[in-house]
Amino acid sequence: DQQVKQNSPSLSVQEGRISILNCDYTNSMFDYFLWYKKYPAEGPTFLISISSIKDKNEDGRFTVFLNKSAKHLSLHIVPSQPGDSAVYFCAASNFGNEKLTFGTGTRLTIIP
Amino acid sequence: DGGITQSPKYLFRKEGQNVTLSCEQNLNHDAMYWYRQDPGQGLRLIYYSQIVNDFQKGDIAEGYSVSREKKESFPLTVTSAQKNPTAFYLCASSYVTGSPDTQYFGPGTRLTVL
Numbered sequence: 001d002q003q004v005k006q007n008s009p010s011l012s013v014q015e016g017r018i019s020i021l022n023c024d025y026t027n028s029m030f031d032y033f034l035w036y037k038k039y040p041a042e043g044p045t046f047l048i049s050i051s052s053i054k055d056k057n058e059d060g061r062f063t064v065f066l067n068k069s070a071k072h073l074s075l076h077i078v079p080s081q082p083g084d085s086a087v088y089f090c091a092a093s094n095f096g097n098e099k100l101t102f103g104t105g106t107r108l109t110i111i112p
Numbered sequence: 113d114g115g116i117t118q119s120p121k122y123l124f125r126k127e128g129q130n131v132t133l134s135c136e137q138n139l140n141h142d143a144m145y146w147y148r149q150d151p152g153q154g155l156r157l158i159y160y161s162q163i164v165n166d167f168q169k170g171d172i173a174e175g176y177s178v179s180r181e182k183k184e185s186f187p188l189t190v191t192s193a194q195k196n197p198t199a200f201y202l203c204a205s206s207y208v209t210g211s212p213d214t215q216y217f218g219p220g221t222r223l224t225v226l
Binding site for chain 1: 116118121143147152153154155156157160162170200202204206208213214215216217218219220222
């Protein structure tokens with residue numbers, strides 16, 4: 001039972017344009033969400049997070065949007081750069097629980 | 113520099129052998145985690161520990177064992193009972209605050225069973 005889903009296994013975006021990565025979840029108890037970026041043969045690195053009391057969080061070129069009613073979150077990267085080419089995982093948890101549930105990842109390729 | 117180290121980076125094992133993957137952190141984190149990544153799949157939790165001398169099974173604990181004798185160390189043993197051990201193994205750590213907190217990952221160990 002996949003509680004966190006990333007339905008697009010891959011995405012290609014022109015350099016300088018906006019990249020939008022999507023994530024859906026089914027567990028209504030989740031109230032904290034994170035995005036990680038992963039290069040091949042390396043560990044994931046934390047990008048940005050959002051709690052359910054907010055619907056938007058920004059950090060530089062990265063913005064995460066949360067739509068609780070739709071159980072959907074998205075990561076926007078503007079402008080996209082070649083170094084953004086990586087696999088992006090969304091993850092979810094709930095307060096009182098340190099465990100994270102990860103999605104299957106989306107491979108983002110930025111085309112120069 | 114604070115961080116998480118995993119060794120070795122690549123590991124080869126013959127079928128039927130147990131093998132232990134190392135994970136050390138100097139971030140003073142209370143919690144440590146082991147994940148497995150297979151192609152086309154997300155990270156799946158094997159075991160986690162929130163305090164020394166205590167650990168809990170994750171979603172795919174069968175065929176694995178762990179110990180947590182020191183706060184800094186959380187070794188994972190892949191036993192011969194694990195049917196498909198070839199995978200990329202990731203260790204992570206975080207604070208325990210009662211709220212979800214960011215987990216920080218090591219560089220990973222790729223295990224190949226020959």
